[in-house]
Amino acid sequence: MTSDNPRNKNIKDELKVVHELKRKIDFGRIHFYKKKSSIFRLIIRGTNLTELPKEILHLSGLRDLFIENNQLMKFPxxxxxxxxxxxxxxxxxxxxxxxxxxxxxKSLIRLDCSFNPLKDVKNLFSKGLSNLSALILNNTGLKQLPSEIANLKLTKxxxxxxxxxxxxxxxxxxxxLLDLRIEDNKLREFPAEIMFLKNLDNLSLNNNELKSVPCDILELPHLRHLSLSGNHLNSFQxxxxxSDNFSFLDISANEFKTLPHNISNLFKLNVFLNLSGNPWEHFPDLSFPDEYKTSIGNNGTLIILDICYWNKLLKENRNMYDVLMSPMVDLTYKDIVLDYFTDLIHEGDDFGTISRKIKQASMDKCLFYSLEHKFSERIDLGAPHYTKFSSALLNLLQDLPIFKNINRNIYHPYPGIYVNNDRIFRLDLNSKHLKHVPKDISNIDTLEELVLRLNLLKSLPGELGGIDSLKxxxxxxxxxxxxxxxxFSLENLEYLNLSYNNLVDLPETIENLQxxxxxxxxNNRMRSLPAGIQNLEHLELLNVSDNYISDISSFIDFFKGGIRVDLSHNYIEELPKELQDRKNISCVFYIEGYFDYPYWW
Known part of the structure; x- marks a missing residue:
């Protein structure tokens, strides 16, 4: 790299600007990305910033600006x-x-100002924003839109x-306009203006106060998705x-007592139809007309129902097999998702009783979308929080026929539990607010993948190290x-993600993971590269970006070994000369100011 190259001078000047910003603002909350001769993306999230630093003006090639979750009161x-x-x-x-x-x-394409207390938006609808195509103003307190909105050529x-x-x-x-979403507002009447949006592809009006919609709503020629959940509809034409591509209709949580008129018109299309949460008076007869049976195959209409209102029918006939097979006999062509079988399982039932009831219901013919267990331990696999976890539950799940021959690319009855050949191989407990991991997980001796991302964990049980199958x-x-x-006892581990924690170092026992x-x-607090990683002979990718690393000179030989490394957003002011020329190394790595962003991550 030659110092008199104007492109190199430009990027070095911009890097100085960003490093100056890092000195002013919490280092760990600023990220940037370089492409060619300039910084094209700047991220300043969650810093309590009250005004945008004017130094940003020196980033002449800036294309993307991410400034979410600060305390900004205005744009300068x-x-x-x-x-x-x-x-x-x-x-x-x-x-x-x-x-x-x-x-x-004039180059602005997308603007998201959600969760701001907007009071005056008139300058947002100027003809000058001629390229603005996506405008996102969710949860901003808006009571009305100005008529000048027509100045924009929005698609979203x-x-x-x-x-x-x-x-x-x-x-x-x-x-x-292709995509219009006005959910959770105060619409009492369907806006007639929508019917003039002939290119509309997606329309979502969930959770308003609508009592009716135009009978010709489905005549919009390009409409594919229509969501009307959570209103007061009791009829729908x-x-x-x-549209030949119409594929999604959600009229759940309304006031339907009987099925919409001519619902059979949907059966000839590949439509996802959500009818759950309505106060049905009768178990709906969803038999397919004979003329559509041959075209349905395995890819036809997927219907989501819930039976929480059909208590009378369930009490009269506790055998769910009969309930499923009599009115839905023609639905053997389809997977049916039955939402919340709360009446199937009584409070106080043990796992044996639950297992027998599910098997009696012949649930191998359909998929549970969410099964709520109402008993003392309160285990709810459909809820966002886990309170207790039991090996007995895992053993039950492995035995259930509903887990056999499930196409994992379509739907999962229990979010987070993946089965292959009747054995659990992946457990995903992502975002479950867990403070402790149950020891019982170690009883799943076939487990290959365990996801504990986004929880509140500070430690793990020692028993976890005994899962020899974990990769x-x-x-x-x-x-x-x-x-x-x-x-460090998981000797067969191939992938380990410890990002976004508070780690300062790794012990030498990291070398056990051969x-x-x-x-x-x-995104940790490491000031140096862990010495033990040099002994990981099979390591292919290493990401140590967004730490406090300043010196990598002792790892030069390691970097010549052919692995891929991301060292971006650290305190490395100058790359060792031995590593500046790609011809001298087989390692591929990224560090701002030297090599481009690694799209292989």
Whole structure:
């Protein structure tokens, strides 16, 4: 690299700007990405920033600006000088208005200002924003939209979680609009303007106060997805479906007592149909007309029902096999997802009773979407939180016929439990607010993949180290200050993710993981590379980005070994000369200012 190259000088100047920002703001919350001769993406998230630093103006090639979850009260007037800016993600601030100069962002394509208390948005709908195609204003407190919205050539408009009672007439002029979402608002009448949006592909009006929709709603020629869940609908006309690609209809949680008229018109299409949460008076007869049977095959209409309102029918006939087989005999062509079988299982039932009831229900003919167990231990695999976990439950799940021959690429009856050849091979407990991992997990001697990402874990049970079959372990985004010792007993482990924790170092016992191929230590507090990784002979990818590493000179020989390394966003001011020339090394790695961003991660 030659110092007099203007492109190199430009990127070095921009790197100085970013490093200056890092000195001003929490280092771990600023990230940036370089392409060719300039920084194209800047990320400043969750720093309590109250105003945008003016140094950003020196990033002439800036294309993407991510400033979510700060304390920004406004956009500065100089924002309009960022001529190349295409994407702004500014959700989760306290922005109330937009300056006039905002309309100078002629390259802007996408803007997300969700979760801001917007009061004045008139400058957002200027003709100057001629390239703005995606506008996301969810949960901003909007009570009405200005008529100037027609100045924009939007393809996506998201307005969820506001207080809109109607839409401006001018919105009907946005003939480019493909995706319109106005969920969780105050719409009492269906906005007639929507019927003029002839290119609309997706329309979602969930959780409003609608009592009716136009009978010709399905005549929109390009409509594929229609969501009307959580309203007050009790009738729906399914006639004259103009779009050959119509594939999704959600009318769940309304006030239907009988099936919509001409619902059989959907059966000739590949439609995902959600009818759950309605107060049915009768068990719906969903028999397919004879003329559609041959075209349905295994890819026809997928129907989601729930039977929580059909208590009378269930009490009269506790044998779910008969319930399924009599009115739905013609649905043997399809997988049926039955939502919340709460009446099938009584409070206090033990696992043996549950197992027998499920088997009696012949549930191998369908998939559970969410099975709620109402008994003392309160185990609910459909809920977002796990309270207790039992090896007896895991043993039960392995024996259930519903786990046999399930296509894992379509649907899973129990989110997070994956089965192959009747054995559990993957357990995903992602985002379950777990503070402790149950020892019983070690009883799954066929487990190959364990995901514990995004929990509250500080330690792991020693028994975990006894799962000899484990090859994949994700412990990212927890509260580990040190790696649990049991991890280093997993000698067959090939993938280990410890990113987004509070690790300062790794013990030398990391070298016990001789089969390890991928190791992710990014976004921790490491000041040096762990010495033990040099003895991992099979390591192929190493991610140590976003740490506090400043010196890598003792790892030069290691980097010549042919692995891929991400060293970006550390305190490395200069790369050792031995590593600056790709011809001298077989290692592929990324460090800003030297090599491009690694798309192989």
């Amino acid at each position: 007037e100089w924002i309009g000088k960022l001529n190349n800016l295409e994407y702004i993600e500014a959700s989760g601030n306290i922005i109330t208005h937009f300056p006039e100069e905002f309309s100078d962002l 408009l998201y307005l969820n979680g506001n207080y809109l009672k109607d839409l401006p007439t001018s919105i009907s002029e946005i003939n480019t 399914i006639d004259n479906i103009k 994949y372990l994700d412990l990212s985004r927890n509260n580990f200050f040190e790696v649990p010792p049991s991890v 089969n390890l191929k991928r190791l992710d230590l990014s």
